[in-house]
Amino acid sequence: MKELLEEAKSLNRNLLEWRRFVHKNAEIHTELLLTTAFVMGQLKEMGYKPVEICKSGVLATISGKKPGKTILLRGDMDALPITEETDLEFKSETGNMHACGHDFHTSMLLGAARLLKNHEDEIEGTVKLMFQPAEETLTGAKLMIEAGILENPKVDAAMMIHVFSGMPMPSGTVVFAGSGAISAASDWFRINIKGKGGHGAMPNTTIDPLNTAAHIHIALGEINSREIDPNDTGVVTVGAMHGGVTSNIIPDTAYLQGTIRTFNSETREFIKKRVVDISKGIGKTFRCEVNVILAKPCDSVLNDKELTRSAFKYTRDLLGPEQALDMEAVTGKVQRMSASEDFGFLSAKTATLMVGMAASVEKDGVIYPQHHPRVLFDEKVLPTGAAVYANTAIEWLNNHS
Numbered sequence: 341m342k343e344l345l346e347e348a349k350s351l352n353r354n355l356l357e358w359r360r361f362v363h364k365n366a367e368i369h370t371e372l373l374l375t376t377a378f379v380m381g382q383l384k385e386m387g388y389k390p391v392e393i394c395k396s397g398v399l400a401t402i403s404g405k406k407p408g409k410t411i412l413l414r415g416d417m418d419a420l421p422i423t424e425e426t427d428l429e430f431k432s433e434t435g436n437m438h439a440c441g442h443d444f445h446t447s448m449l450l451g452a453a454r455l456l457k458n459h460e461d462e463i464e465g466t467v468k469l470m471f472q473p474a475e476e477t478l479t480g481a482k483l484m485i486e487a488g489i490l491e492n493p494k495v496d497a498a499m500m501i502h503v504f505s506g507m508p509m510p511s512g513t514v515v516f517a518g519s520g521a522i523s524a525a526s527d528w529f530r531i532n533i534k535g536k537g538g539h540g541a542m543p544n545t546t547i548d549p550l551n552t553a554a555h556i557h558i559a560l561g562e563i564n565s566r567e568i569d570p571n572d573t574g575v576v577t578v579g580a581m582h583g584g585v586t587s588n589i590i591p592d593t594a595y596l597q598g599t600i601r602t603f604n605s606e607t608r609e610f611i612k613k614r615v616v617d618i619s620k621g622i623g624k625t626f627r628c629e630v631n632v633i634l635a636k637p638c639d640s641v642l643n644d645k646e647l648t649r650s651a652f653k654y655t656r657d658l659l660g661p662e663q664a665l666d667m668e669a670v671t672g673k674v675q676r677m678s679a680s681e682d683f684g685f686l687s688a689k690t691a692t693l694m695v696g697m698a699a700s701v702e703k704d705g706v707i708y709p710q711h712h713p714r715v716l717f718d719e720k721v722l723p724t725g726a727a728v729y730a731n732t733a734i735e736w737l738n739n740h741s
């Protein structure tokens with residue numbers, strides 16, 4: 341399907357317009373009112389019958405003349421609660437920012453929708469287009485699964501693309517990280533500490549929860565350095581620590597919040613248990629009541645071996661060997677990322693593949709990272725992304741009928 345790339349390039353004006361509209365109107369969580377309406381409008385214009393299957397979650401389906409399997413293409417649409425600091429002319433006007441590039445995914449998937457329409461007759465089976473909300477909170481994919489996106493017809497394979505700022509390869513390079521777990525599983529925790537407040541001048545009459553919080557914070561850092569196999573890896577980050585209001589008052593309570601990232605389920609369970617045990621143990625030592633809440637579990641994205649191999653071949657044939665990179669073949673190991681992706685919820689149900697795409701922009705000698713208020717992404721990659729989405733779907737279906 342070499343012509344797909346040329347066709348995608350001819351859509352460039354639309355791709356830019358879609359990306360910029362979504363960027364300017366950045367919305368977060370499942371509150372994607374403008375974005376969803378815009379995406380549904382565009383899909384209808386192309387001849388689709390999109391359905392909002394859950395709040396701000398849109399499904400559009402296209403089937404060819406011949407029967408076959410079903411592949412799902414996913415693009416997430418949510419932004420982050422960050423105030424944008426770029427000087428783009430289409431800078432966000434909402435106080436939220438597309439600092440993770442999901443505006444690209446939305447535009448690229450719309451582009452793929454158009455390309456698939458152009459080639460409707462050649463599709464051997466069904467393609468489901470999943471326009472997803474709330475990826476950043478790791479909750480949207482689950483909502484769409486619960487709304488039935490993987491059924492009727494049943495999805496046999498699913499693929500997503502994520503653009504990245506700061507990848508050490510030329511912009512537009514499509515990166516296959518390897519097979520197996522390629523994103524980390526994520527668990528959030530909150531540690532509530534209850535002491536007994538009082539006068540700062542008389543700590544002996546109080547039970548100081550801040551002291552306990554400080555010891556817990558330091559002790560959690562030891563899990564990684566002292567208890568995890570050096571060949572394995574895990575992250576325990578405390579991202580928030582709160583308690584107290586002023587100098588001379590010992591507060592009643594304090595809390596810590598953080599996240600755990602792991603790549604295998606044994607380590608995941610071990611760290612979760614240690615976070616609880618250590619926190620409670622230190623609470624006991626310093627006479628505070630401690631309870632730990634674990635929340636928002638998200639599984640790793642698992643790249644299916646066969647799907648990864650086939651999609652890499654289709655992409656290399658489409659773009660040429662320079663622009664399609666098999667990291668596992670080049671470096672001899674799977675390139676995992678410690679970030680999480682709620683596409684992992686699909687991995688538990690069907691064969692999945694996450695593909696990365698380099699899209700860095702250097703400005704004044706700096707490449708800002710993902711989630712930074714000044715991050716920029718390279719719009720030149722939009723046609724490539726649209727073509728890779730559509731090409732993977734058509735080729736995979738035609739080769740697996």
Ligand SMILES: [Zn+2]
Pocket residue numbers: 440476710711
């Ligand atoms: Zn993100």
Ligand SMILES: [Zn+2]
Pocket residue numbers: 440441442475502
């Ligand atoms: Zn993202």
